[in-house]
Amino acid sequence: MNISILAFGIARDIVGASEFDFAVEESQTVGELKQELVRHYPDFAKLASFAIAVNGNYVSDEHPLQGDDEVVIIPPVSGG
Amino acid sequence: MNISILAFGIARDIVGASEFDFAVEESQTVGELKQELVRHYPDFAKLASFAIAVNGNYVSDEHPLQGDDEVVIIPPVSGG
């Protein structure tokens, strides 16, 4: 299935788009998605941290993805 | 000699005046003055603390008094 992924900050620069479609297996976990993303965009491995939010919440690597999830790449935050 | 003493807060209530003259020996120390004050006004012994400022600064009990000093009784402070 294809999921739609939002990218902010340096993640947007790495991907080259603020929103993009990415092919994942059915029930793929967030951890597996992160590995795939690093394979496609090696610069993600250089970040100080690299988290995924699903539907507005941080999730663990074990979290399974669904086709209509709002998936967001969260590079190191720097608010304040 | 007589020294003039200012009293603020509860010290003023204990003495019954915001300024009063008090007889001390020449070169009497602040510690001795405090003992004399407690003898005259036993309620000073009930305070949580009881300090003396001379010419706008806290001084130790060993500090000797002079006739033209500005002497102030500092009961427990409670600013802020």
Added chain:
Amino acid sequence: MIDIQLFDTDLDTQYCTEWVSTPEAGGVVVFVGTVRNSTSEKKVVRLEFEAYEKMAVSEMRKIAEQAAERWPIRKIAIHHRTGVLYPGDIAVIIAVSTPHRKAAFEACAYAIDTLKETVPIWKKEIFEDGEVWVAAHP
């Protein structure tokens, strides 16, 4: 009571301070984070803040709620800027009121420390000779 807001216009310290003040609280602590004119000796021209807005607001709300569980908070306001900021501009305001001051200091420090760790907001520093996403790399 909790007031969480993201703004793309100037933040208002006076508003936050007055909003948290109440006769039930004796201590108000306000943190104001402003844009410094230099980082590591380099002159900062401007900062660009962006937020994953929905989640930035919900994460700031979590911080306020967690703080209110830990300390006897009467009111807490967290206001954060997005967009382009210049040196001296206010990026964030956190105001907290508690009955006694110690809790207000602790809760306010906790809130800004946690905000900088968890809230999905990013800033890019623009220097005269380049730019960098703050904290992106180790």
Added chain:
Amino acid sequence: MIDIQLFDTDLDTQYCTEWVSTPEAGGVVVFVGTVRNSTSEKKVVRLEFEAYEKMAVSEMRKIAEQAAERWPIRKIAIHHRTGVLYPGDIAVIIAVSTPHRKAAFEACAYAIDTLKETVPIWKKEIFEDGEVWVAAHP
């Protein structure tokens, strides 16, 4: 830079916050001490503050100077009220700016803690059925 003032009129949080803000400092912490409407379950009608003014100002200045020796303070303002205050009124404002926030929190907490120990200012709490000089007795 240090701004120490005693007022017998309303204190101004906005003034203090803006006065300490500078593009050289990234963190401003402001403590606002207000009159609570109750102490130990008793309703407070009003507070009466008095100061040994000359020494109150010099002791507040000492606190600011000591804080500036210990932390990299850019600016610090300490404003204190005298006279009659009612619940909700501001008794004291301490505003501190430093390059990084941790120092501002520590310096501001140090200043208010020390002010309450050393500055010759006294307050009397007036309840509906009596009055007491705060902290006078053990």
